[in-house]
Amino acid sequence: MASVGVVLSERLARYGFGDGHPFGPDRLAAFVREFAARSLGARVTAIEPRTASEAELRSFHTPEYLDFVRERSASGTGFLDAGDTPAFKGVYEAAAGVVGATLAAMEAVMEQRCRRAFVPIAGLHHAARGRAAGFCVFNDCGVAIEQLKSRGLSRIAYVDIDAHHGDGVFYAFEEDAAVVFADLHEDGRYLYPGTGSAAESGRGAAVGMKLNVPLPPGADDEAFALVWPRVMAHLTKYDPQFIILQCGADSIDGDPITHLRLSPGSHGRAARELAELAEASGHGRVLALGGGGYNRDNLAHAWTAVVESLLH
């Protein structure tokens, strides 16, 4: 059995946009309840989160954007983007806490305190270097990739099975040959953010290194099974030194804001096969980040399925 680290701290629940919002603070509790019901606590190592420093946030985000979030965080009013992502008092600290949780888990894997790790609530893949988007204030995936690069890694895989395209990660690293990217998502003609066509495959030094696979509304486990081998083949070609999985649960049947129909079994399969690939490479490093998911039962089942797969 592999050693798996999980961040369970209540601090993650500070990142939420109020009761009644799809991204409400109750998402963490929904995961923790199912995690306890499956008796996973005794099988994993708890990772204590920390707050990301300004320097770490600046490795991905622009200083101007950090100043803007700090101002809105103090006033607690208005939006951080055109209307999806409301400001609240302390949003800067809450978002920096999510990034810190992802970095703490990344460090635990890199320093071999655990073989693999999972962080719920994290995986805020829409935030761009200079702006918030789609419930995402700071892009913990992007900061983690920058930090892995600064540790000397030159082939980092980012895999995304959230219903929405991981545009914040994709465009930030579109020309970066250190980032192997693979993203299954609902076709942008039907769902926010509208990007991620199959033709978007990387630019400059990274031509061909980015795989975008749009799925039609209603795509189920069978559709997933048809395209998932393409993701594995794409990653295998580049032999990544570290694998990040954004396992958003909004691609599961019954999500209130998307139209995909996967089951948690697809999420479990993705985590299992990525762990096997990492083992085949000799390092074993997989960091799974919860991502979206607005049906509480779905996120609880998908994320615990991912943890169970990482344990094997």
Ligand SMILES: [Zn+2]
């Ligand atoms: Zn999503």
